[in-house]
Amino acid sequence: MRSGESVRVAAEVVDVAVPARPGRVSGVSMAGFSGRAKDLVELRVVPYPAVTLFIDLGDGLLVDDASGQRQRGAVVLGIAPDSAQAVGQGDVECLQVRLSPVLAYAVLGASSELEGTTVALDALWGNDAARTQEQLRAAESWDDRFAIAEDALARRHDAGRTVDAEVAFVWDQMMKNRGRVRIERLSAEVGWSRKRLWSRFRSQIGLTPKRAAQLVRFDHAVHRLAAGQSAALVAAQSGYADQSHLHRDVMAFAGVTPTAVAIAPWLAVDPVAWAAAQHLSRP
Template sequence: MEVFSYDRDMRSAGSVRVGVPTWDIAVPMRPSRLAGTTMAGFSDRANSFVDVEVVPHPAIMMVFDLGDRPLVVDDGNGQEQRGCVVAGLAPNRARGQGQAGSFTCLQVRMSPVIAHTVLGAASELSGAVLNLDDLWGGDALRTQERLRAAKSWEDRFAIVEAALARRHGAGHAVDPEVAFCWGRMVNGRGQTRVERLAAEVGWSRKRLWSRFRSQIGITPKRAAQLIRFDHAAHRLAAGHTAAAVAVDSGYADQSHLHRDVMTFTGVTPGAVASAPFLAVDDVAWSARPVTQHSIGVRG
């Protein structure tokens, strides 16, 4: 998963260590052939209890549970999912927990533009958490079985990439206008006005709102808020003050930043600044071609 407790004072190039236990993080040697998709593998060498929060980021998340003991994901509304799990954009306090034992999972992050084609109904999750079986049927079970039989992370990455590519080839793409607007939002760090985007693609604001919501899963306004929050969270973690981050990220003032952070995480900007998921981002989702890192965490 994504968020682990850590001590930033002990960070070093390529790894983060904090006491025990230690997590191994594996990433593919090359970028995915499916643009907008990244993968990472996580395993716990110390057999510790797993307790991780799903912190919102502008991507659809898939988790393939490959451990000896099941990972249970609470969707924040009292419903639990096991095995292969898909979380929509901005899940509401979703949390993953697992018993002490051999924990291993492969996580995929997908742009919602790609997820609409690969997962279909997942584009309408709106922050919900579903079992992949509900979206892929028997294909989910077959993929899971192949992953468990694989002997290496590279084999696992190849299996998932092939499954995603197969579904992508058979799926329905989002409207080019919707894809364009999502890309402009990401490039503009969530600060591009919806009215301006509608004018650029030649749609009315109402039409853009409707098509975007049906294909991405959230409204354009919510998407912009999520993208802006993600940028702000990383700036906070980099050590910048909340006041400076508010200005840099396009918030009206510091209290506006505080409200958005509370909305997405339930904690203050100060707490987000030390959120462990940001430490994992540097290793698990880096664009660098690396094979494996170790990151120390407290379980």
Template sequence: MGSAGQDQGAASLWDIATPSRRGRLPGVSMAGFRARTTDAVDLGVVPYPAVTVALELGDGALAVEDADGRRQSGGAVVGLASVGVRGRGRDIECLQVRLSPSVAHAVLGGGCAEPGAGVVSLEDLWGREAVRLQERLRAAGSWEARFALAEAALLGRYEAGPAVDPEVAFVWGRTAASHGAVRVERLADEAGWSRKRLWSRFRSQLGITPKRAAQLVRFDHAAHRLAAGHGAARVAAETGYTDQSHLYRDVKAFAGVTPTAVAAAPWLAVDDVAWAADGHRAES
């Protein structure tokens, strides 16, 4: 088994398991969560630059709800840049999968790329295959076996699913690598497309515009620096915001709270344990 354990604060509420080896499908990361308490859990989800799939595997009940009141249990898919999402339940045991937008387009058939998709049911996207996978995951004897089952299902879907345009994948990759600092016009030139064509294809395949993608990636970078204990003024200056007020507006728009509240967000407290392999540990 890979790293498992607890972080400070909210992370101590969870036993967290991660795969012992790197997966075969780039752009996919997984972690297993088991609540250490039977008390009710109610967590606000901080938007992240990936599509998240949550599969409930225990005897408890996990419900994922978006800002529009759409509520899914069992297998829930949180679309890219969805805001106002909350996870609620008791005695939770679940597998979470993070999919890069390019992978999600193939694996989920583009079903979560519709603007405003928010939270959707995996069963609505995969049909009975989602139910069968959940049953097999519940019956598996270890987290490592669960990770292997999930990876096989994702790989099969990816190979059979629709691929994004290479130019769209390139622009997303450049956006992520630069923490959202490269202008859309420059990315369009590098991809060999007009700005209008890039905007249209990117949005139709990933569900958001290139500008919104850059804002999301920059917000994520800033949020992790805030969670690492850096002050808002320093974070704003070092992550490309015009000033501290600009950072405040973006954090409020994505997370619905202030930078101070984001810094203490329980959802971010588990990242250094569950998602350390993603390379999103905030810099010192």
């Protein structure tokens, strides 16, 4: 485990642990969170281009979505959630695993069904979800927990289906170019019609290509806002037509203004928990 840090989230201090080195399964990021919330803490999720597993290792975490349904235990949060939030109180200990949607297609066996929703992991993994959670709870260190989670993901990945190579290529181009891509050009590059790419990408990634590119661009932009850059600069350098365009995108994805998302508690842990992925959000 790489040395963790304590981060203030809202009014609480959270200890963050991360793996010491990259795992053997590409497209996976993991972080462990622990702390004690004296009062009820509700953290609105700021959407990001990944599917997430929340595995509660204590008894203090709930995850809900726009439907108002709250779930505990091991929960999958689909890509681009609408009004989802993590709710914690008391002793909170949680493993969060972020999966590239290309990988999630194999690991979870679902994609478009997960868009913007929360689903219990056992609905996708069956008894393997309970066994994995028991092993994680019994583990004595975050190093052991990261290893257990990686083994479970590797097994599911090896046994699962894979996305079309063309779909994986288009997603990779979106990430490399921070969402600033022309879908028509990518369609031509992989030799597919626009209609075919739209259909395959939507069914395997969970979003249309246009929406996915917008999400990747939004993720890059909000991390620059959180780093203290002005909305005008971020809009100009992130592929938005103007500052109003950025404002509309942030409101559509996060439900708040650029000024508010810049200080969102959800983003407070990102420089520590997800530092390995933050190069995609740098100018």
